[in-house]
Amino acid sequence: MRRFSEADYFSLKRVLDVAYEMAGGNTLFQHVTRVVVSQLSKYASTDEDCHKTFMPIDVAIDLDLAAKKPIVTAKMAELLGYRLERLEHAIETAEPLSEKDALAIMDEATALWQMVRAAYADGRVDALEKKQLRLKLHELIRAAQTIISKLDDLDVAR
Structure with missing residues (x-):
């Protein structure tokens, strides 16, 4: 049995739209990661055939880097009950x-x-x-x- 609700898992998909936009769009982002735009679209899709298709963590960190903000990572931390803070030191x-x-x-x-x-x-x-x-x-x-x-x-x- 999974630990989070379907809505929680879908929130990981919805946050990708924001991250893609901040990274210049998924068409541009595909050039700095290991997957192509069609697969990136599936990661963000809540369509029935994409329900179980989630972004791998290495691609997520590439996306956060391209967006210049840890959007996906922050969402994952939030689901776990944590908050990301910048390491000032x-x-x-x-x-x-x-x-x-x-x-x-x-x-x-x-x-x-x-x-x-x-x-x-x-x-x-x-x-x-x-x-x-x-x-x-x-x-x-x-x-x-x-x-x-x-x-x-x-x-x-x-």
């Missing part, structure tokens, strides 16, 4: 901007370049290579966003 202990951050971008860019060369070696990019390239590009963007955040946090002498 994690923000405070983040290392300041350094050469290491620039090297991280260079490493990601180099890895992307190598993947592009390998993908085009046979004259075409297949579906797996396309997905891997998108994921690597997302990692490069994340490294750049880290630098942007650290730049925003810098105390600049005026």
Whole structure:
């Protein structure tokens, strides 16, 4: 016997619409996760044939990251009787901007370049290579966003 009501489980589906919207839509979101838009639609659907189709946790965390807010994770915590709170100490202990951050971008860019060369070696990019390239590009963007955040946090002498 399941621990929650059907309404509780369906609330996990309904919250996906909000998360998809905040992530730019499920068509855009599919490029930074491992499933395609048709499957993402099934996760949010309350139609009879999709009642038992729920989003896997790895895709849910990808969605929360893309939405820039833990929408799905917060809903799961709420159902369990918990509330998510931002870890302020994690923000405070983040290392300041350094050469290491620039090297991280260079490493990601180099890895992307190598993947592009390998993908085009046979004259075409297949579906797996396309997905891997998108994921690597997302990692490069994340490294750049880290630098942007650290730049925003810098105390600049005026």
